[in-house]
Amino acid sequence: MDTISIIGYGKMAKAIACGLNGRFRLEIIGRDREKIEHFIQENSLLNTTSINIKSTIDIKDKIIILAIKPYALEYFKYENQSKVVFNIMAGVSIDKLRKVLDSRSYCRVMPNVASLVGSGVSVIYSDDIQTKQLAKDIFNVLGSSIFVDKEEHINSAGAISGSGPAYLGLVAEALIDAGVREGLNFDLSVKLVNGLFDGFAKLLQVKAPNEIRYDTTSPGGTTIEGILELENSATRSAFINAVNAAHKKAKTLS
Ligand SMILES: NC(=O)c1ccc[n+]([C@@H]2O[C@H](COP(=O)([O-])OP(=O)(O)OC[C@H]3O[C@@H](n4cnc5c(N)ncnc54)[C@H](OP(=O)(O)O)[C@@H]3O)[C@@H](O)[C@H]2O)c1
Structure with a gap:
């Protein structure tokens, strides 16, 4: 069973964590210990650990889902190289992310709140076959996935299905x-x-x-x-x- 590390514990993190609960080991990462613990309990998350970080997150070989606000991206420092990062932040491009965080693979995902009830639609961009498969495994649990072949289409699609x-x-x-x-x-x-x-x-x-x-x-x-x-x-x-x-x-x- 893979471990998925979710950075953030807001509405989208909740939808994703609840969907993945029991199917993957989860790690919830954020800056507020109490909120993380409450998030894990409230959502009855199984096989889940918490990591309370004030500044630097060690992302070595991790599968990361970045579920914080776009303006919060640079609040954290990210050390080492992750395996793959699924970036659900509206508008934040792979180029911008690359400057902040090192990963072997980057994937843009634009989910929507219907993920909370298993009927979300996630629009996904990646140029790597294995990452696409992993994206499907993760985001199909939340509803359906639609792949686009140009990263810029994530912003257009997000303006429809995300908003x-x-x-x-x-x-x-x-x-x-x-x-x-x-x-x-x-x-x-x-x-x-x-x-x-x-x-x-x-x-x-x-x-x-x-x-x-x-x-x-x-x-x-x-x-x-x-x-x-x-x-x-x-x-x-x-x-x-x-x-x-x-x-x-x-x-x-x-
Ligand atoms: N909601 C949607 O319909 C939707 C759809 C598609 C994509 N998205 C994307 O999903 C991401 C999360 O959205 P959400 O709706 O889940 O938001 P949310 O419920 O407000 O949660 C925001 C998360 O970001 C963290 N955060 C906020 N400011 C921070 C800061 N300065 N430093 C560190 N962490 C900070 C919060 O932690 P603290 O509580 O500690 O601040 C919380 O974990 C966004 O990037 C958004 O663009 C949202």
Whole structure:
């Protein structure tokens, strides 16, 4: 059984650690002993050790998952050479990472929060076959993996699937508010929206988005009135611009 060393104990580290729990030995590395211990207990992590580090992390021959904030990268010093580093930090390029940390192999991964429920999508870039296989073994446990053949596509993909849960969260909230405005009680509105997202996700596996839209929009009917309002509010370009803004921000972190 390989040991995976996760640097960080935030939301993404939790999703990853819970998914890998029992399948790999884990090592949780960070700067706050209490938080690490709490993280291990709260998530009932098996076969897991903790390493509390104030400054220098010995990464010799380790398989590392870097799950700290991009601005925290240089908080630590990294000594020796790791076997492979999976970098999930938004925007941080392999070139930038190479200057801070020595590894035999580097891999960019952009997961999303649905990893917490085993339905995440991880976008992965590596130019090494063995690293790709290991990435698949690790990140498939959290949902599905999609490989891209250009590192720059990680930032574009991240602006959709990485940030996407926040955009869809906004849509869900808006629809719940809309239900309340139309006189439904809050709990009923939440149930409707949950059912809507669940069914839509399944439908999207078998139908194209425009097909789903046409199927729902009968001539002279109710839905086309709603669509008109959304088009008048430039909803489509608002989404395109949101993804573009997130992508631009990721590029500034590279
Ligand atoms: N959340 C998402 O949807 C998502 C999706 C894709 C990728 N990512 C990437 O995943 C990484 C972690 O995100 P997250 O959502 O898990 O964040 P989070 O829950 O806020 O956790 C952040 C982690 O970074 C550590 N950290 C923060 N500032 C630090 C500093 N100055 N020095 C050392 N450690 C520091 C925190 O430790 P302390 O508590 O000790 O500060 C914690 O372990 C980010 O790089 C993000 O770009 C996130």
